[in-house]
Amino acid sequence: MKSLWRDSDAAPYINDPLLARVYSSRLLGKAPNLVLHGGGNTSVKSSIINIFAEEEEILYVKGSGWDLATIEAPGFAPVRLDTLKRLASLDDLSDAQMVSEQRAAMIDPAAPTPSVEAILHALIFYKYVDHTHADAVVTLTNIKDGERVIRNLYGDRILVIPYVMPGFILAKKIHELTIDVNWENIDGMVLLHHGVFSFANDAKTSYENMIEIVTKAEDYIEKNRHKSVSSSNTLPTITAINALMLAEIRKLVSDMAGKAMLAALDNSASNLEFVNQKNVAEISCRGPLTPDHVIRTKRIPVILDDNVKQAIQNYGDEYKNYFSQFAQQHHQCLDTAPRWATWPHNGTISFGASISDTNIVADIVNHTINSIQNAEQLGGWQALPAKDIFDIEYWELEQAKLRKSKNTNSFQGQVALVTGAASGIGKACVEKLQALGAAVIALDISESITTMFNQGHLQKTDILGLVCDVTSDVEINNAIEQGIAAYGGLDFVVSNAGTFPHSSTIADMSSDLWNNSINTNLTSHQKLLSATIPYLELGINPSVLMVGSKNVPAPGPGASAYSVAKAGLTQLARVAALELANKKIRVNIIHPNAVFDTAIWTNEILEKRAAHYDLSVQEYKSNNLLKVEVSSADVADLVCTILGPSFSKTTGAQVAIDGGNERVI
Ligand code: ZN
Numbered sequence: 022m023k024s025l026w027r028d029s030d031a032a033p034y035i036n037d038p039l040l041a042r043v044y045s046s047r048l049l050g051k052a053p054n055l056v057l058h059g060g061g062n063t064s065v066k067s068s069i070i071n072i073f074a075e076e077e078e079i080l081y082v083k084g085s086g087w088d089l090a091t092i093e094a095p096g097f098a099p100v101r102l103d104t105l106k107r108l109a110s111l112d113d114l115s116d117a118q119m120v121s122e123q124r125a126a127m128i129d130p131a132a133p134t135p136s137v138e139a140i141l142h143a144l145i146f147y148k149y150v151d152h153t154h155a156d157a158v159v160t161l162t163n164i165k166d167g168e169r170v171i172r173n174l175y176g177d178r179i180l181v182i183p184y185v186m187p188g189f190i191l192a193k194k195i196h197e198l199t200i201d202v203n204w205e206n207i208d209g210m211v212l213l214h215h216g217v218f219s220f221a222n223d224a225k226t227s228y229e230n231m232i233e234i235v236t237k238a239e240d241y242i243e244k245n246r247h248k249s250v251s252s253s254n255t256l257p258t259i260t261a262i263n264a265l266m267l268a269e270i271r272k273l274v275s276d277m278a279g280k281a282m283l284a285a286l287d288n289s290a291s292n293l294e295f296v297n298q299k300n301v302a303e304i305s306c307r308g309p310l311t312p313d314h315v316i317r318t319k320r321i322p323v324i325l326d327d328n329v330k331q332a333i334q335n336y337g338d339e340y341k342n343y344f345s346q347f348a349q350q351h352h353q354c355l356d357t358a359p360r361w362a363t364w365p366h367n368g369t370i371s372f373g374a375s376i377s378d379t380n381i382v383a384d385i386v387n388h389t390i391n392s393i394q395n396a397e398q399l400g401g402w403q404a405l406p407a408k409d410i411f412d413i414e415y416w417e418l419e420q421a422k423l424r425k426s427k428n429t430n431s432f433q434g435q436v437a438l439v440t441g442a443a444s445g446i447g448k449a450c451v452e453k454l455q456a457l458g459a460a461v462i463a464l465d466i467s468e469s470i471t472t473m474f475n476q477g478h479l480q481k482t483d484i485l486g487l488v489c490d491v492t493s494d495v496e497i498n499n500a501i502e503q504g505i506a507a508y509g510g511l512d513f514v515v516s517n518a519g520t521f522p523h524s525s526t527i528a529d530m531s532s533d534l535w536n537n538s539i540n541t542n543l544t545s546h547q548k549l550l551s552a553t554i555p556y557l558e559l560g561i562n563p564s565v566l567m568v569g570s571k572n573v574p575a576p577g578p579g580a581s582a583y584s585v586a587k588a589g590l591t592q593l594a595r596v597a598a599l600e601l602a603n604k605k606i607r608v609n610i611i612h613p614n615a616v617f618d619t620a621i622w623t624n625e626i627l628e629k630r631a632a633h634y635d636l637s638v639q640e641y642k643s644n645n646l647l648k649v650e651v652s653s654a655d656v657a658d659l660v661c662t663i664l665g666p667s668f669s670k671t672t673g674a675q676v677a678i679d680g681g682n683e684r685v686i
Pocket of ligand 1: 061152153154187215216
């Protein structure tokens, strides 16, 4: 592990204790093998002159809700040091009392709630305190004989602390263990099954102590583990994505969780190596890397086999047993669904109500399986007993973190597929569906689809833009497979792709013009529907929306190739509504008209058309009974309403969105 400290970068901050604290906290936060997703915390002790012109010692400690990677000065809660130290001398303090006393001791009531480790930070003699859950150190404490390995590796300058619950109990323990300690003689503490502390009187030394402690553990692992698992102990890998079974798994997990869940597949080489080990069930069910992961991942994964239904059912039953074994009266059982899975031949799966949740789970899983692999080669993976994990999973302070992130968007956990998604109505539908919490597979023939929805991130985002020619079965199937691998299933299809061929009378019709329109505006929708039905059958409140046209009820001369295709599409949707009703898949149609904020309608064309009817552009745009303009966003609102619960008892319906048209009415 390399130190990221640069004297030149730190120079502007180094004379301000809090700014120096921000600088080195961010260095820790940048390293995922030190801290993951809000894990770890840091502090600095400093003094202020209060309103009575007295000097007061203050502990600036990471506030909850802030991430070390991006923390700023206001992310540190300023708490009176003296109060924190006095709290440590109490015999007993409930977590709720501790949080309340810590908040009451802040000099700024608007600051974030101090970390649950604030008292512990206060007890440490040094000015700067850094705390991480470094993979390498925690891995060593999670092997058989880990404590002895740690003591031998670090010698006397590192204090070793046996596992106790974080919060007041841990602070109390450290208080007792350090009463007679000469702080000058120690550089850090290793907390078994939890993490590591480093400290010093300046930010740089404290940070670099952390790097040194972690590097020692990494070197030890590198030197002592054997190379990769021998192939005789592993199963072969299947290269094709088993999308249909993944959708079934996601459906079973969602049903068990009582809400729609995404299921993200990771079939990278290292994850496949892990799930294909013949002893995968045994090694992955001993427990998590650190107890605080449990609120994201549950204690253990579901171990899938050929009978996924039975495996998930068993997981739920075992979770209920675990709950009743350890629960006290005031505990309420959480949903019994797993948050990750090992799936032989296929990879690992992360479950979550949103893509940010599945990303967090996936990160934790990747760090965990790497640690398990290492630990297995160093004497054997040995996590904390289930009781200790339960205490964290049902700890009020951890549950409060989850409640804070609860999202109540109506399409949370659901997956939509939109075609023709790079412009106009399609693009507006993607944006609206995303705003309502859905993950969206956005297909378009234009290359721009892969970058237009801000997809420059390394991590998966809630819109997957894929280039797809919807007239090709092969391309449709590939796109669906990729979409299912990313999100686990499919609930909504917005079949929108289309072209508007130039005007031609039947007498002048070229067969190319006719065939192209029928192919794109009709046959491609049939192909998409046929390909998606097996997934919709496994969907959650599944619903299909076909984008028709005013031309269906009110055709115009010169547009037969378009009108016939859209009329055929309408009939296709009506038959689909009949065929799919017994599977609870709804199919509805909208007929938009005169939606001008799309790529084909330039100002120039608009002016020409308006002039043709002797109207101003504004009059032309709102040339309907209600005299209103219909925008792509208006259409997207209607699409989402029809897909959603308001239309849960409607199928086979046709809804116009045209500002009112006397020919249609
Ligand atoms: Zn910790």
